[in-house]
Amino acid sequence: MGNKDETSGNKHSLSKGASLTADPWEAALHKVAESADRSAFQALFEHFAPQIKAFLMKGMSSYADRSQAEEMTQEVMIKVWNKAASFNASKASVNTWIFTIARNTRIDFIRRNTRAERKIEIEDIWHEADSPEPIVDFQQRRVEVEIRNAMSTLPGEQALVLEKAFMENKSHNEIAEELDLPLGTVKSRIRLALNKLQILIDR
Amino acid sequence: MISYHPDSRFLTDFASANLPMAQAMCVSAHLEFCGKCRAHVQQLKEVGGHLLSQIPPVAVEAGSFEQLMSKISEPQSAPVASSLEARTIAPKSAKETYLPRSVRRLSNGSLQNLGWAQFGKALRIAPLPIAGETLETSIYDIKAGGQMPEHEHRGEEITVLLKGSFSDADGTYSRGDFVVRNAGETHQPTATQDTDCICLVCLERPVRPRGWLYRLLEPYMQYRLHSLKRAATAS
C-alpha cells in the first residue's frame, strides 16, 4: 500500500479532481451567462478589470497613450459580458479565457493604430473557440494545475522571459534584443521553462 | 499524417500574439489541421492566464463600472456578441473546405477569386496581400507531378501544406505540415504524382539588390507578382 507505483498511478485523477474545484470565478461567469446577473458581473469586474488594465498598459506602451488602457479595459469587459455563454469550463480557466480576450483586444488595438491589415478578422487567425477535443480537454485541466504549481519554482531568468513574452507583448527576437542575448538562449530558456510546466513541445 | 510542426518559438510567439500577421496565419493554418499543436497553444494560453492573475493590478478610474454598464445597455452593443461565428467566411464549394479561415477571408471563400500568375506548366502563384507586412504571403498551386524551379531562400520561408503533398531532397510533406526553410538553403520541391499540391507560403525577403544581376535573374516573375499584388491591394 502506498507504494511508489500507486502514487504515480493516481497522479492524473488527483490533479483532475483538484482542477474541478480550483476556479472560483466560474460560478460568477455562469450567472452572467444565464441571467445577466449584474452583481456577479460587478464582482468579476472588480477582480479582473485592474489586471486587464495592467496587462494592456504593459503591452502597448509604444503604440498608444496609456489613458486608452481604461477604455480598452472596458472593451474587454464588454466582451466578457457578451461572450459569457461561450465560456467552457472544461477547456480553460476563467483566467485563461479572459487572457485570451484581452490578448485579442490588444492585437486589434495595435492593428487599428497602425497601417496593418484590416480585412482579416483577428479571430480568423487567433480563434477563441477551437473545435473541442475530448482527450486534449482532459489533459488541459491537468496541465493547468501543474502550470500553477510549477510556475513558482521557475528560476528567475526563465520566469522573466515568460513574463516578457506573455505580459509585455514581446517576441523571441524582441526579448533577445532587449536582454542582449542570442536568440538561441532566449529560445532555450523558454523551452526549459515550458518543460518544467509540462508543456512538452517537440522542438 | 502530419510530421512537421511549428517549434516552441513559433507556438509561444503565436500564443502570446507576438508573430507578424502573415506568420501567425501560417501557424493558425497548421493548427486547423493539428490537434496536438492546438493543445500546446491552449497550454501556452494557460501560462498567459496564470501570469495575468499574478500581475500587479492597476486601479480603474472611479465610476468605470457604471460607465461600462451604460455602454452594455446601449442597443448597438448587443449584435456584436452573436456574430462571432457568423462572421467567418464559408468556403464557396465543398471542394474548398480545406482552406483555413484566414485564407477563406482573404480570398472571399474561393481560390478562384485570387489573381494568379502562371510560371511554366507546373506552377501558379497567387499573392495574398497583407497590408503593413514586409513578408510576402502567397498561395502556390503545383500541378500533380510538377516540379518547381530549384531556388535558394534569401530569408526564412514557411510553407503550410493545405492540400496534396510534395517532396524534396529532405523529405516528403503532406497535408497540414508546417515546413520552415532558412536563408541560404536550396531546394527543388516536386508535387506528388496523383494530386495537385496547394500551399500557403510566407517568405521573408530582405531588401534585394536592384542591379543588373537581379533584373537578369527573375524579372518576369517579379513583375507579374508585383502587378498582381498591386491590383489586389487596390481592390
Ligand SMILES: [Zn+2]
Ligand atoms: Zn502540429
